[in-house]
C-alpha cells in the first residue's frame with residue numbers, strides 16, 4: 001500500500017468496484033483554477049455501490065450544476081465533498097478528493113476546517129429555532145468569537161451577502177421560524193457565509209420554494225459566484241441552464257458527462273446525456 005493510501009481514513013478503502021467499464025477520457029477537464037479535484041471516487045453504502053470512479057475538477061468561482069435522474073448519486077456526491085456523507089456509519093469510500101491541493105481523506109485532515117471552508121445549504125430551509133441574529137452568529141460563536149461588535153459586523157455582512165439584509169435588518173431578533181420559506185433559505189445561506197467558506201454546496205436549494213423566492217435565490221447564486229465556488233444539485237434542467245457555468249450529468253452513480261453548460265445542453269457528447277436532457281428518460 002502506498003503512503004497516500006496508508007494515510008487515508010479508515011472509511012476510505014482500496015476496494016474493488018463492481019462496474020469494470022468506466023470511461024474517463026473526455027470527462028475530467030483539467031482546470032487551471034480548480035478548487036476541488038476528485039479522482040477515481042467510489043462510494044458504498046454497506047455493500048451497495050452508489051458512486052463509480054468519479055473524476056472531476058470543480059472550477060473556482062463558478063457555478064457547477066449536478067443533474068441526473070433520481071437516485072443517480074447527486075446528493076451522495078455533494079455530501080462526499082465535505083465528508084458529511086461519512087456521518088452515515090455504513091459508508092465507505094475509495095479514491096481521492098483534494099481541496100486546494102490537500103487530500104481531504106487523509107487522517108491528518110481536519111474535518112471541522114473542511115466543513116468551515118466547504119459549507120452546505122440543504123433542500124429544505126433548516127434554520128435553528130433561534131433569532132435571525134443568533135442563526136447567523138452561530139458558527140462564528142462556535143469558533144470563539146464573542147465580541148458583540150465583531151458579531152454585529154459578521155451578521156450584517158453575511159445577511160448582505162445573502163441579499164436579505166434590507167428585508168431583515170429591523171427583524172434581527174425575531175425567530176427565524178416566523179420568516180417565509182424563501183427568507184429562511186437566504187438566512188441559511190447567510191449562516192453558511194458567516195464562517196467565511198470558499199465553496200458552497202447547495203442540495204436542491206429551491207425545490208421547496210415558490211417561483212418568486214426561487215428567482216431570488218437564483219439571482220443570489222449569480223452574485224455569490226464572484227466570491228465563492230458553488231456546486232448546486234438540481235432536478236430542474238432549466239435552472240441548471242440558467243445559472244451554471246458547468247454541468248455534470250450523473251447516471252447510476254457514474255459521471256457520464258461534464259462540460260460547459262451551454263455545450264452540454266446544446267451539443268451533448270454522450271447519447272445518455274442527450275436522452276436525459278431531451279426528456280427521453282428520468
Ligand SMILES: Nc1ncnc2c1ncn2[C@@H]1O[C@H](COP(=O)(O)OP(=O)(O)OP(=O)(O)O)[C@@H](O)[C@H]1O
Pocket residue numbers: 045050068069070071072073074075076077088
Ligand atoms: N443513507 C443511505 N443508506 C443507504 N443507501 C443510500 C443512502 N442514501 C442514499 N442511498 C442510495 O444511494 C443511491 C444514490 O442516492 P442519492 O440520494 O445520492 O441520489 P440523488 O441523485 O441525489 O437522488 P434524488 O434526486 O432522488 O435526491 C440511491 O440508490 C440511494 O438509495
